[in-house]
């Protein structure tokens with residue numbers, strides 16, 4: 001372990017005389033430079049570094065060290081052990097230092113810099129002291145910078161791996177295998193992608209997966225649901241506006257395209273995009289520029305577009321609701337996700353996946369799925385696709401313990417289809433009659449929890465969104481009679 005914030009050196013030098021002079025040279029800076037270890041061969045140096053690679057910032061190495069591992073080979077091996085360690089090479093003057101190829105060879109092998117030893121009769125300083133000291137301090141700055149970069153890269157890589165693990169597309173069916181192949185192939189490109197498929201088939205999941213597989217993965221993924229933003233606001237959301245460009249624009253606002261610059265924009269429910277916004281979107285795709293409201297100069301953006309729809313866009317074009325030219329621009333790579341009933345091979349693996357996932361999420365043992373139950377799952381038509389399957393599994397887990405019987409499945413499937421019809425938040429007409437407030441409250445709560453659960457990946461996530469502790473949500477669900 002390192003004890004302080006000093007620059008920690010490993011010296012590779014086999015002549016005591018030279019070691020002594022290095023010490024002399026840095027003596028004045030003993031408050032900030034620490035010679036942690038001195039070794040006399042390349043092999044010893046590699047051992048010391050392998051034992052504790054974090055203990056050293058810099059290596060000062062003699063180019064003419066005795067032993068088989070030396071020179072450029074030694075530099076490469078040190079960098080393999082710890083890529084952020086900086087190496088300063090010292091050489092006798094016998095090496096022709098003006099030889100450009102010599103210096104080039106050292107740098108290419110991974111050295112930070114090199115210094116020459118002065119003739120031995122200069123007692124006090126064996127190296128030209130200012131150059132030598134400057135290179136130590138500069139190399140240390142470089143090491144710190146490289147460490148920060150490396151750490152953040154590792155953190156990002158780890159995050160992306162975690163995200164991809166969460167966004168895994170679970171499937172075994174042949175159509176999905178082909179689709180996944182396409183996804184792998186096209187995620188690496190910048191081509192626009194149009195994902196189509198019925199509700200709950202996994203369009204958003206696929207869009208996310210593509211972004212985190214692409215070279216834009218460290219940049220923003222901005223998702224916008226074109227159907228949920230009022231028509232008159234959508235342009236300012238997408239393209240932004242300048243301060244004072246209209247009454248009420250008291251400050252300027254970046255549009256989502258600007259936020260997504262360098263990354264990906266996911267235009268969900270693209271069929272709902274109003275005509276005026278369709279024209280502007282087409283221009284962005286054609287010219288790579290956005291027109292911010294109230295700004296005369298166009299803004300260049302570099303955004304990859306993924307759009308999704310559960311509507312048949314060709315029919316939308318025919319009825320004059322969607323621009324044909326925009327369709328062709330978006331539909332460069334069409335990806336279609338089949339409904340679950342047309343790829344029944346996926347049902348079993350999805351059921352098993354979600355049963356295991358939610359059991360672990362709830363901190364309970366994974367129940368056994370009786371064979372009769374699996375049959376029921378497999379026979380069902382899944383009109384709500386994977387989303388429905390996921391919700392049904394959650395419901396079943398709420399009322400079962402160590403096994404899932406076919407009765408449990410039957411009940412859950414029945415309740416689910418009734419539940420869908422009833423789910424109509426704030427639709428008071430859906431109440432059987434004018435009712436006491438406490439009954440209305442119960443209905444609203446039930447519908448709202450349903451609504452949030454259907455938009456959450458786990459019960460824990462739903463609990464956090466609802467601002468209740470996860471165990472309290474379980475209790476609440478039971479009280480409200482969730483089946």
Ligand SMILES: Nc1ncnc2c1ncn2[C@@H]1O[C@H](COP(=O)(O)OP(=O)(O)OP(=O)(O)O)[C@@H](O)[C@H]1O
Nearest residue numbers: 168169170198199200201202203204205310386387
């Ligand atoms: N193959 C799959 N593997 C794992 N999870 C999946 C799969 N397909 C869908 N899901 C999950 O099912 C839910 C619904 O998927 P998603 O939101 O992507 O559907 P969608 O096609 O966008 O639906 P909608 O048209 O209603 O917006 C999500 O929680 C998603 O993670």
Ligand SMILES: [Mg+2]
Nearest residue numbers: 200203204268
């Ligand atoms: Mg969606």
